[in-house]
Amino acid sequence: MTIRLRLTLLYSGILGLVLLLFGALLYNILHFYIYKELEHSLKEQTADLQENVNYKFRINSTGWSLSIKLDDFDTLQSGMYLQLINFTSGEIAKSINLNGVDLPFSTEGHDPNKGYFVTANIHNSPFYIYNDSLIINGTEVGILQAAYNISVISLFFSILKLVLVVLSVFVVSIASYLGWLVSKRALKPIYSLIRETELIQNSDDLARRIHYDNKHDEVGLLSKTMNGMLERIQMMYAVLDGSYITQRRFVADASHELRTPLTTINGNAEFLKKIWGTYLHNPSLIELKEIEISVEAIHDITDEAMKMGKLVNDLLILARTDAGLQIVRTEIELKPIVEAVVRKLQLIPKLIEWKMENLEMLDNLQVMGDKDYLQQLIFIILDNAFKFTENGLVELRVFKLADRVGLMIRDTGIGMDPNEIPHIFERFYRADSSRGITPGTGLGLSIAKWILDEHQGTVEVVSEKGIGTSISIYLPILNPESNKLD
Numbered sequence: 001m002t003i004r005l006r007l008t009l010l011y012s013g014i015l016g017l018v019l020l021l022f023g024a025l026l027y028n029i030l031h032f033y034i035y036k037e038l039e040h041s042l043k044e045q046t047a048d049l050q051e052n053v054n055y056k057f058r059i060n061s062t063g064w065s066l067s068i069k070l071d072d073f074d075t076l077q078s079g080m081y082l083q084l085i086n087f088t089s090g091e092i093a094k095s096i097n098l099n100g101v102d103l104p105f106s107t108e109g110h111d112p113n114k115g116y117f118v119t120a121n122i123h124n125s126p127f128y129i130y131n132d133s134l135i136i137n138g139t140e141v142g143i144l145q146a147a148y149n150i151s152v153i154s155l156f157f158s159i160l161k162l163v164l165v166v167l168s169v170f171v172v173s174i175a176s177y178l179g180w181l182v183s184k185r186a187l188k189p190i191y192s193l194i195r196e197t198e199l200i201q202n203s204d205d206l207a208r209r210i211h212y213d214n215k216h217d218e219v220g221l222l223s224k225t226m227n228g229m230l231e232r233i234q235m236m237y238a239v240l241d242g243s244y245i246t247q248r249r250f251v252a253d254a255s256h257e258l259r260t261p262l263t264t265i266n267g268n269a270e271f272l273k274k275i276w277g278t279y280l281h282n283p284s285l286i287e288l289k290e291i292e293i294s295v296e297a298i299h300d301i302t303d304e305a306m307k308m309g310k311l312v313n314d315l316l317i318l319a320r321t322d323a324g325l326q327i328v329r330t331e332i333e334l335k336p337i338v339e340a341v342v343r344k345l346q347l348i349p350k351l352i353e354w355k356m357e358n359l360e361m362l363d364n365l366q367v368m369g370d371k372d373y374l375q376q377l378i379f380i381i382l383d384n385a386f387k388f389t390e391n392g393l394v395e396l397r398v399f400k401l402a403d404r405v406g407l408m409i410r411d412t413g414i415g416m417d418p419n420e421i422p423h424i425f426e427r428f429y430r431a432d433s434s435r436g437i438t439p440g441t442g443l444g445l446s447i448a449k450w451i452l453d454e455h456q457g458t459v460e461v462v463s464e465k466g467i468g469t470s471i472s473i474y475l476p477i478l479n480p481e482s483n484k485l486d
């Protein structure tokens with residue numbers, strides 16, 4: 001059922017109900033007052049006559065009888081009929097206007113102690129009759145009846161009933177029709193809203209919005225809400241689209257990065273298979289040079305396998321972060337973590353100078369974190385510093401702020417263009433100067449950034465091409481009070 005039809009039916013129903021109540025009230029009030037007035041007149045009439053009754057007591061051979069006479073009917077009100085029934089003699093006296101017609105009287109349900117009203121049909125006309133007993137010395141001797149022809153009143157009420165019903169039906173019908181027309185007009189904004197949303201539905205343009213002039217009515221507010229919703233959908237779509245493109249690029253880059261070591265491994269393995277396949281039946285023909293080349297090939301294979309291992313490991317971490325992996329953090333001391341990374345670093349052969357500040361400042365300093373991930377974070381940055389520095393030094397400094405601890409790794413390496421710095425945390429991003437020259441896949445810093453974010457840390461990068469780079473990471477201290485600023 002449409003809202004338009006529902007609205008029309010609703011207010012037609014309400015109007016019909018109101019008219020019904022009004023009609024019933026009017027009918028009953030009129031009925032009550034007219035009959036009350038009539039009853040008053042009938043009672044008044046009999047009361048008047050009671051006073052004019054003459055009684056004569058007669059005794060004869062058959063017994064006794066009472067003669068009851070009404071002195072005169074002068075007090076008879078117009079339209080009233082009177083009748084007196086003498087129970088002792090059986091005589092009936094009546095007003096002239098009754099023209100020999102008897103007013104009916106039944107002893108059934110008769111109550112001598114109080115007057116009562118009955119309705120009777122006389123010659124097809126309804127009469128309203130008041131019966132009032134005549135009592136002498138406590139004995140009921142007769143009955144006095146006052147009647148009124150209520151055919152006009154009955155007709156009036158029949159016509160009133162008909163008029164009320166017909167009028168109500170008429171008014172409700174007209175109101176329903178007008179309501180149907182008016183509701184169409186009232187629902188016009190809704191129809192225009194439907195049209196607007198249909199246009200949006202059929203359009204490919206997500207930037208399309210609902211246009212509605214009256215901003216303050218209900219439909220205006222609804223349009224505003226829907227436009228807000230569309231705005232959000234558009235934004236979410238843009239985000240999803242963006243992450244979809246990123247994901248696609250990530251998969252393409254990952255496959256590309258995996259293909260290079262795989263090709264090398266495959267090439268070297270084919271080469272080994274070819275050489276050693278011929279010597280399988282004649283091992284005496286093996287030459288030293290071929291053994292040397294084979295050892296080189298095996299080295300290449302292990303190198304590439306290691307690179308692949310690292311790459312797969314990095315990809316696995318990033319895939320887990322995409323799946324919503326969260327680092328479980330506990331209260332830990334930072335100093336042993338830095339010391340562990342430095343120890344690991346010392347195992348790697350270095351050609352450049354390595355300088356490290358005294359780590360005393362980190363004594364008893366606690367952070368909320370994961371030991372392994374924090375080691376990985378520091379190692380990624382130190383690894384880069386060594387990788388991108390040919391001459392000079394790499395140094396590690398520690399410093400404390402009010403509620404944070406900072407680790408700065410500075411190098412005098414190749415540095416970067418300022419416009420490259422914002423991108424170095426992106427996956428697979430490698431600055432021009434390092435691409436194809438230094439080994440790597442460009443995943444290290446994106447993993448480092450995720451670890452830092454998980455630890456509510458921040459990072460600052462300062463770099464100048466040909467001069468060097470300094471990367472500072474800041475972590476919130478868990479117990480700033482116990483470690484006053486130095």
Ligand SMILES: Nc1ncnc2c1ncn2[C@@H]1O[C@H](COP(=O)(O)OP(=O)(O)OP(=O)(O)O)[C@@H](O)[C@H]1O
Nearest residue numbers: 384385388424430431434440441442443444445469
């Ligand atoms: N200390 C640095 N000096 C100069 N450039 C740097 C330095 N650290 C990072 N970069 C630049 O940022 C890029 C991204 O670094 P990231 O660690 O993510 O990748 P990568 O070191 O090239 O490869 P991976 O770490 O995955 O082996 C590097 O390729 C390099 O261009």
Ligand SMILES: [Mg+2]
Nearest residue numbers: 384440444445
């Ligand atoms: Mg790196």
